Amino acid sequence: MKFNAKLTTLFLDPNSAHHYSISDGERVNIILSPSLYWVKKISLPLKYAREAKKLLPSLFEDTLPEGNYSYSVYKQEEDFFIFAYEDRVILDAMNKAGISLSNVASVYFAQSEMQDIRGAVKINEAQSIYVKDGIVVLVPCCWIEESGDLDMSELTPSKHKVILHQYAHIVENSSLYKIGAVLVVLSILVFGEYLITLQKTSEVLELNSELFAKHKLKPTMLQNKSMLKKYETIHEKQTKFREYSSYLLSLRLQGAEKLEKIALKEKTLDAEFSGATELTLSRIQNTLKSKKVKFTTEIKNKTLHLEMVL
Template sequence: MRFNTKLLTLFLDPISTQYYSISDGERVNIVLSPSLYWVKKISLPVKYARDAKKLLPSLFEDTLPEGNYSYSVYKKEDEFFIFAYEDKIILDAMSKVGISLSNVSSVHFAQSEMQGIEGAVKINESQSIYVKDDMLILVPCCWIEESGNLDMSELTLSKHKVVLQQYAHIVENSSLYKIGAVLVVLLLLVFGEYLITLQKTSEVRELKDELFTKNKLKPTMLQNKSMLKKYKTIHEKQTKLREYTSYLLSLRLQGSEKLSKLTLKDKTLDAEFSGASEVTLSRIQNTLKSKKVKFTTEIKNNTLHLEMLL
């Protein structure tokens, strides 16, 4: 039942003082007065309205005063009816008489909807409309001797609708084109940077593969890190072994004292000094402590046993 209900059709004229009280959720159709748009009837070397729409700005170029316009077109037989209108002016006229865009079901030009009127029809206190050569003409009432009253109740609307852009007046189309051009340039720059990054990544992969093959490395970074850790541990141990051996060999021993044994056992370096005295033990301990070497000592049977942690 809701879809079969016929919607109220209102005539929108900027001069009219009539105010409409439309409840929330109520839907209405709007027919625009000729004073809210510019219209031409022309012949064009194109077949379809969609092809003609591309030509509209240039066709109105010398006609329109300065403003931010939208365009519409429909074809009737072999001729095109082309329209230019300012969305903001129409929206302001709707707001003035109490019509919200959220309550509007469809918007139409009077040119396409009122071809069937007979004689002249008065649309406000000072203006009337009538049809001549398929064009809806707007004239002062004083030019017409007799004018009927406007009746929208029996009007059957056509499929020719007007699409209003609520924020079209904020940014002009030329500005939108400029913004779009900048975005396209930025997109191309980002895409170019992406391609360069892909190429560099590919080159790095090739160099890595070449390096791995040349040095007989493992195929994964995890394996190589594990191997690196292992060799670092070995390197540290070998470095300490050389340092500690150097310390031992550089010790000043007395007469009968000598380094009689040097043994490497896993993580320790063991040394034995035969004939070592307490004085020699103290000197060795002080030397190793100054080098921050972890060690333990023991004198047994006149032999100094020294154990250093690598």
């Protein structure tokens, strides 16, 4: 049984200068060169491969250079074959070889598909692969006296497919899980805060209603604010009236000078002084200027007319 009579099987090696020409809609299988992954053959006190998956990062901890890795494992007889690979490196090699991910049906390790080859097989101008102690290894051609050509036509597919994560080089899966967990926690906290805010808002509105009813206020906050602004204006006007009146009453008048009248108008406080002279005018002006009062003055027939802005 061959891989699939309808599918072409391609060997992907980043050190090969071969560029594949794949037509639109064509589907191909890919076998990864040993240079595209790390592999170990180990014994573990476990029964199933799925039990070993969570151990893979630690099993490669002292082996791998810095990078973002995905991991895979399968069990063969009593041994476990564990793999580490960088999705980005494989996807870049596919792109360089002219292979679009949309044209790929399945991806396999050379380890799982070529472990039964006899002798050495040349995969590029400088390198060959052969099996040593059950591991498909990559060696320089000059180390091997005889190397056959790579023939993919008789290979039988295994069930050990490689899963490529197209965006694994941007964010690691573990990071995605952590980010997802943080977002879930934040969502719960925000929703809880929202419910608490709704409850507090309801309590405040209820207290407002009780307070408005108790003090016979307007039914809405907007009406009460408008009323408050009105009374604040009145208070400010009355405060200035008392202050300015005290200035007038405390003036030291001389001779025939006499305060005849004080009148409160809409925006001003008016006063009249009889027996006023230019000296009276100057003295009153200096006093009010020292108090920073806005005013206007006029003398007619020895009567000083004073208007202060409230």
